[in-house]
Amino acid sequence: GKDGSPLLCGSIPGLVPKQLRFCRNYIEIMPSVAEGVKLGIQECQHQFRGRRWNCTTIDDSLAIFGPVLDKATRESAFVHAIASAGVAFAVTRSCAEGTSTICGCDSHHKGPPGEGWKWGGCSEDADFGVLVSREFADARENRPDARSAMNKHNNEAGRTTILDHMHLKCKCHGLSGSCEVKTCWWAQPDFRAIGDFLKDKYDSASEMVVEKHRESRGWVETLRAKYSLFKPPTERDLVYYENSPNFCEPNPETGSFGTRDRTCNVTSHGIDGCDLLCCGRGHNTRTEKRKEKCHCIFHWCCYVSCQECIRIYDVHTCK
Incomplete structure (x- = not known):
């Protein structure tokens, strides 16, 4: 209120x-x-x-x-x-x-609609x-x-x-989704x-x-x-x-904040790579175990069963 x-x-x-x-x-x-x-x-x-x-x-x-x-x-x-x-x-x-x-939709549509479509929906x-x-x-x-x-x-x-x-977004109308008529609106x-x-x-x-x-x-x-x-x-x-x-x-x-302990990409030569991101101080590497879904099988019909795998990742962090 x-x-x-x-x-x-x-x-x-x-x-x-x-x-x-x-x-x-x-x-x-x-x-x-x-x-x-x-x-x-x-x-x-x-x-x-x-x-x-x-x-x-x-x-x-x-x-x-x-x-x-x-x-x-x-x-x-x-x-x-x-x-x-x-x-x-x-x-x-x-x-x-x-x-x-x-506030609401934009009603001043810029220009007449094009061939095969009309203004509709809510223009932002x-x-x-x-x-x-x-x-x-x-x-x-x-x-x-x-x-x-x-x-x-x-x-x-x-x-x-x-x-x-800003660009036009359109939606098709007509029998079984055929695009006989499209309604379009301005969207972000x-x-x-x-x-x-x-x-x-x-x-x-x-x-x-x-x-x-x-x-x-x-x-x-x-x-x-x-x-x-x-x-x-x-x-x-x-x-x-x-x-x-x-x-x-x-x-x-x-x-x-500095870049100590930031994770860096060991294969990259760009700014996210361990050389540049760590500013030449070098990096530490540790291994991390992560549980992931694997060997997934689709059952007819309709569910998926998976096993759980442990995968080992190398994690590189700046010194």
């Missing part, structure tokens, strides 16, 4: 006043805002599972990534982009599922999800400094990714596709330099591409202006 809502919003730590107001006005979709942030973090951990920085979160801290995000690195850029995309994605999806009275209203993400995630980026400019840019890059990847991609795309943007992120300008409201910082030979970043690119720590050794100041 309306009267209970301020209590809930007030209990979320770390909200700036604008976010608190937003929370109270949009109380119904706050659960999906939270869900979206979580989705972004999970995707970050999937994308970076084999890297020295693997998007570790700290449970007992308001700054869930620790000091890592204090610096204007490409890791910070990725986290902002994926979290903003996550919020837009989750809000859009819950609106399409009809769980809220303030990504514009609304993006609007919510912009209002909520950008509320704290209101300073005239370089870091606010960077966060806003990367937040927007994350959201634009969703709008860029899998969130994994968003993660893959933004991970590429992380790898090709643009390094910027900070410029100071005098304006009537005082000093304002903006960002300019560091290397004029490269083409300047578009609104779809990620930007950063500080170099990343190497994440090899634990360092409380940079938020690096």
Whole structure:
């Protein structure tokens, strides 16, 4: 109910006043805002599972990534982009599922339907999800400094990714599933596709330099591409202006956990391989026994019986 809502919003730590107001006005979709942030973090951990920085979160801290995000690195850029995309994605999806009275399906269908299909189903209203993400995630980026400019840019890059990847989904109708008539609607991609795309943007992120300008409201910082030979970043690119720590050794100041005891891939020559992931310190190998189902037989009709086998695996971890 309306009267209970301020209590809930007030209990979320770390909200700036604008976010608190937003929370109270949009109380119904706050659960999906939270869900979206979580989705972004999970995707970050999937994308970076084999890297020295693997998007570790700290449970007992308001700054869930620790000091890592204090610096204007490409890791910070990725986290902002994926979290903003996550919020837009989750809000859009819950609106399409009809769980809220303030949003629903998208009725402005872009363009007349094509040959052999008509609009139907529930088109996902990504514009609304993006609007919510912009209002909520950008509320704290209101300073005239370089870091606010960077966060806003990367937040927007994350959201634009969703709008860029909207596509038609269709369902066939007709006798025995023949496609005489198709109904189609706009749908978001899998969130994994968003993660893959933004991970590429992380790898090709643009390094910027900070410029100071005098304006009537005082000093304002903006960002300019560091290397004029490269083409300047578009609104779809990620930007950063500080170099990343190497994440090899634990360092409380940079938020690096180091890579000791991380599992590494002994056959890989990439960053997930034992040479690079362990930063040249070498690795330990131990064997692990795991119970697995094996020798499965399908019985007519209809069940499967299996035996249990013990398989032995080598596990390699960084020294």
